[in-house]
Amino acid sequence: MTTDTPARLLQLLSLLQTPREWPGGELSDRLGVSRRTVRRDIDRLRELGYPVQASKGSDGGYRLVAGKALPPLVLDDEEAVAIAVGLRAGAGHAVEGLDEASVRALAKLEQVLPSRLRRRVSTLQAATTPLTSGDGAVIAPETLTVMASAVAGQERLRFAYRSKDGTPTKRLTEPHRLVSTGRRWYLVAYDLDRADWRTFRVDRVADPFATGARFAPRELPTGDAAEYLRRSMYVRQEAYEFEATFAAPAAYVAARVPAWLGTPEPLGEDSCRIRSSVGDAVEWLAVRLASVDCEFTVQEPAELVQRVRELGARLSRAAADN
Amino acid sequence: MTTDTPARLLQLLSLLQTPREWPGGELSDRLGVSRRTVRRDIDRLRELGYPVQASKGSDGGYRLVAGKALPPLVLDDEEAVAIAVGLRAGAGHAVEGLDEASVRALAKLEQVLPSRLRRRVSTLQAATTPLTSGDGAVIAPETLTVMASAVAGQERLRFAYRSKDGTPTKRLTEPHRLVSTGRRWYLVAYDLDRADWRTFRVDRVADPFATGARFAPRELPTGDAAEYLRRSMYVRQEAYEFEATFAAPAAYVAARVPAWLGTPEPLGEDSCRIRSSVGDAVEWLAVRLASVDCEFTVQEPAELVQRVRELGARLSRAAADN
DNA sequence: GACCATTAGGACACGATCTGACCTAATGGG
DNA sequence: CCCATTAGGTCAGATCGTGTCCTAATGGTC
Known part of the structure; x- marks a missing residue:
């Protein structure tokens, strides 16, 4: 009654994501509307592209099945924490070609993660093996997510960097892309002080901070970020x-x-x-x-x-x- | 114009989940409505509990920030695949107390995962180290998710079971709960043929299959599934x-x-x-x-x-x- | 086969809601 | 100071959503 239609649709979507069958009567009870309206809502969801499967007969009901597009995931607290912890743990050694998407998903999730859940995530994460690049170079998941957000939002990024010989420097950059090479993370960015493109090893970065200032994306001289990285790696002969x-x-x-x-x-x-x-x-x-x-x-x-x-x-x- | 209000709200929610600022003008363009309506939509989202932060001044805009409740996550294909692969990889050795939620989240995601993505997930997953319980007992992630769905949906579960001495049997059960003990997974279920409660080691289960037949949940004699498991474990002295x-x-x-x-x-x-x-x-x-x-x-x-x-x-x- | 559950959907009337087009106010950055 | 942005009020008209009636079809169970 007091809740309006869009809210009800979201709630319906979350109910249908539970892997079980929902008879129309139960749905109408839960949503506080008539059965007819529930049917109409189901219709609406179908028109939106979410495939709701219905089975007739006694103990039939509605259920959300796999369709062409992925519906918005409605997670409860524990599931969200589990995903966050899982992604953090896996962020360093994920499958090749997937690590960037993994960090992006993590950034998206953590952007909207309530603070109480955020606390739980960090506590639990502390109990896990820390994210190491294999040779002890530890990357804080926060570093990766802050960077991923800055890349996606085209915001300038300030951070402390420990160069190869150990000298600490401060950098102000326009982050272009985050690249992972199986075991190590690199940031390809335009260094504003040096007025040129650079690659940074993420495990040498500390205190990354998105300044909030937006920038217009520049053209990378080599074209692809991964290829750019490969070139600068090749020079260093790291393998x-x-x-x-x-x-x-x-x-x-x-x-x-x-x-x-x-x-x-x-x-x-x-x-x-x-x-x-x-x-x-x-x-x-x-x-x-x-x-x-x-x-x-x-x-x-x-x-x-x-x-x-x-x-x-x-x-x-x-x-x-x- | 042709899309109605609830659809637009969902779309807006997905746009705002990108970690960047959205000026009202751009949103109104994308959604095909007037600026005023965008403002009203933002208001609606706020009333629904999603905290939309707005910054005034030039290059201000809207952005979804962390609030009290978790909004429905709108993921793109790659992110969904990354989460699925990550959860599958981590499902066996997740942090204590979180593994069940992790499997639940995985089941929820895979329930609605389009088939093309499902294929990508299984291909990629094959490239990862398989899910082993430490001593070589391999669990297929599908086994866990099918079981989790059956538990949640209160559907009867049929599977092949290899008992301790290696003899294969077929079981028809009413699955009660999935329990993880740090490194091993167990299913606590009512065995219909034996007419009694049993615990099954998931790594000894093959071809689990939810029959679709619903059942009314029984009372577990000991109360808690974890405690029940602990008792039957204690007898076996596994440590x-x-x-x-x-x-x-x-x-x-x-x-x-x-x-x-x-x-x-x-x-x-x-x-x-x-x-x-x-x-x-x-x-x-x-x-x-x-x-x-x-x-x-x-x-x-x-x-x-x-x-x-x-x-x-x-x-x-x-x-x-x- | 009969019966009961379920989903599916049409028709209609009333009220609520949504939208766009106007306003004005306030705020932040250069 | 100027320009961008968000914020919100008001109003008219169209649109949409809802509940209460229907009837039809289907699947399982006794």
Whole structure:
């Protein structure tokens, strides 16, 4: 009665998202309108493109099914927190090509997340393994979401940056795009003080802050942000070539190794090899190989071999002592 | 013009969820109504509880900020896929107390996920490390979501179950609740053939299928599903006690170990100890300890010590060969 | 087969609501 | 100071939504 039609439609949408059948009578009770109006509302939703499936007969009812477009998701508190925590935990090591969308979704969610839920998210998140790039470079999820919002909103971004040799600087930028390379995050931005394009490693960024000042997007000289990043990476030669052989079928190994690490090529029935290039996360790679749970050998690089040897010795000490 | 008011409100809500400022003029253009109507719509949203912040002056505009309640999330395709993949990946090892909500959110999302996106999700998900309970027991995310839907919709659930000694059986149940114990998933359900309550390990379930037949919820004899599970677990005595000492500050270790594994207690400036009980995931625990990246020793149980020793020897071989 | 539940939708009348076109006021930035 | 923005009042007319009647069709159960 007092609630108007649009509000009722939203409420109806949220009810229908519960995975169960709703008889018209129950809906009309909940919404406080007549059955006829409920039918009309369902019609309206259908016209809007949300496919409401109806089953006739006794214990029939309405139910929202998969359609062409995704309806607005109506989440309860716990579900929202679960998604936020899940995305934060996964933000660093998500599937290739999906991490940017993941951060965008997180930014969208956190933009409207009530503060009480925000507190719960950060408490729970503290209980999880922190977001590390593999070699201990920790990225706060807030950093990523603030940056993603600034990119989307075309707002200038101010932050502190620790350059490669460790000297701290302050930057004022026009953020262009956030790019992830499997394990590391980069910001491609126009540096206003230096009057040129730069790429920044996100794990070296501190206290990012959207100034609120809008800017008109510039044309990136190379065209694509990912390609621009690849070029500037290429100059720095950040990759190691590595090679490891496993005494197990390729499928077995593939299932236990993240895809961006490379695809195992079969060397026979019970043996396969991965050769690929990887960033400088040699420490982390050793542990990852150990978790495959089969015999293996490492060929290159020397650093990795050395690291595996050390880890083996450490484990032997751990078991021998006491 | 042709779109009616509720549709326009939903559209407006989706526009405002982009993290940027929207001037009234642009909104009125996009929505195809007059500026005055946009103002009125904004008013309506505010009355519905969605806090729309407005900034005056040139380049001011509207923006949706965090309020008391969570507005319906309007996601684009990529964001939806990112969330689905993220939740699937995290469903097995989510933070304690959040996994059930996480699965619920996933079920809600997948219920309305268009089929083209569903395909993308499963492709991408295949590229990720599969969902394992730590000791190789793999759970398909579909299994969890089908079960969650059946629980929520009070529909009977039919599935194949591999009992402890490996014999396959078929079950017809009234699913009551899905419970996660940090690393393993259980379904508490009323088994119709056996006419009694049972708990099922989800990793032993195959081909779950909601029959569509509704049922009236029964009273669980013990009251709480989690408590019921705990009792039937207690009988089976599934836990090992373990103890490990690290040559690093407690904070350092805490940051590199999942919280459910236990909290490190400081033993001095540069040393700490974790003692806790854990399921039967000894193989996996050894790798996890190795990833802490500091010297450590393992005291108990004997299986874990043995496992660490083996892993050390394997790594030494891996580095020595070639 | 009969019966009962459900969804589906037409017709109509009354009232509520929505919209656009005018106003004026207030505010922030350059 | 000027220009952009948001904010809101008022009014007339059209539009829309609602509840109360109908009737039809369908699926399950006894």
